[in-house]
Amino acid sequence: MEIRHLRYFAVLAEELNFTRAAERLHMSQPPLSMQIAQLERELGVKLFVRGNRRVALTEAGQAFLSDVRTVLARVKDATARVRAVDAGQAGRVEVGLSGSHFLGPVPHLIAHYTRTHPQVSILLNEMNPASQIDALRERRIDVSISRTAVDDQDLCSIPIWPDPLVAALPARHRLASRRRLALAELAEEPFVMLRLDTSAFAGRLYELCLRAGVRPRVVQTVAEIPAQLALVGAGLGVALVPVSTVAHFAGSVAACRLPAAVSGGGVHAVTRRNARQRVVEAFVQAAARWQAQPAAPDPAAMGPAPAAPAPEPACRPR
Template identity: 60%
Template sequence: MELRQLRYFSVLAEELNFTRAAARLHISQPPLSMQIAQLETELGAALFRRTSRRVELTEAGVCFLHDVRAVLARLKDAGVRVRAVDQGLAGRVEVGLSGSHFLGPLPDLIARYATTHPDVSVILNEMKPSDQIDALREHRIDVSFTRACITDPLLDCVPLWPDPVLAVLPAGHPLAAKRQLRLAELADEHFVVLRRDTSAFAQHIFDCCAKAGFTPRASQAVSEVPAQLNLVEAGLGVALVPASTCQRLKAGVVTCTLTDPTPQANVFAIVRKDSPTKARETFLASIAAPLEA
């Protein structure tokens, strides 16, 4: 049984006239008659009653028409979906990210993408940056958002947007009135730090402090930036966090820009080189575009 035969049958069932059906199919009448006869032979049942005056569907033909229409409709839908997937308008993107990204521009960027690509499912998986790289290698996620570019023969690193690091202090701190600090001015402070085993960004902060001539004294060590901010507000120390995470700070904390050196928390997308999908590519293109004013 061929797809062509099903289409011929469907058109003839609608027209109930071989001449009109053949014209609609842009073929001559004999090939149409031959294909319908072959289909009936294969099915072992007559689909049409033919007389000199009219063509009618048999009871078996009526039943077969119901199923054929369903098959053709499914095939049409499948064609639409295939074209949508090929154009990046449908599919699924598994994203790995850490908690700090929920405080920056990423949620708004994903929401914007969802409005333009409603048939692409974007699944967010919150996990430590180090776990995201393992998940990429194991094909469990498609994109990792991270604050450190990595060198790996299997992976590509795509720059997204700059994100300088700010000092966050309790509102009543003696240094809180300053708008800008040299990093070394924080040498005697107690820090709420990120655990260095959780991300390359945590190590970057530690290295910047070392370059400024001190080792940060950790009063608390946590895994996520939101925890840092809450503990700073409680007065348990100061913290160095990405500027994008400070957009919705509570009244109990203040921020200062940093110099000498100025740590960076720039955001990158990490993807596998060997498994691109159109949905992933349209997603990254949208995320990398600047936020609309």
């Protein structure tokens, strides 16, 4: 028994006329009669009573029709579902990210993607960046949203939006009203820094300071950027942070632009090179096209955010 036999039967059961049923099925009447007869022989029952001018369902045919409609509906749903999966429009994406990303565009991206892709489940896993990379390699997550690009034999990165660094100062700091600062101007300031064991991003911030001739006088180290900003807002020191994270602390933290050589930075989607999940590729490409820009706490001081980068092709095995 084939699916086409069930379709032929369902159409004939609706039309109760071989000529009209054959027209609907885009076939001639004799092959349709042969296919129905073959189905009846396979089932060992008569499905139709054939008269000179009319066709009627037998009692067995009426019972069979109910089940056939259920089967055909499930086949239709399964066909739509498998096509959606193949197009990246259905499935599940496990995303790893740190808490600071909830202060930027990520919540809006996830909300928008969930609305426009109702068959895709986006599951967020909050963890520190180093744990995300381990989870990627161990296939516990599909994507890491990271401030550091990773490019090796197993993993690759696609930039998804810019997120330049700014100097975060207590709102009442003597330099808080400045539109722009050179990093060297913070040389004597106490710093609230990320712990170096939390991520490569933390190491990059420390190296930026050293390159600018500033050896940070570290008064506190924390694991997450929101903790940095909370301490800065309380007046414990200054910090270098992505601009997307500062808006939520606008009442207590001032943000000053840094020179381009220092401030350049962005957010990346890190994935496995050998992954072949269309739903993951589609999500990453949608994130790269996302137009929400990191919000600055003081637009006049910060100036316009850089334009979002164009989507790049998914990374491939080396």
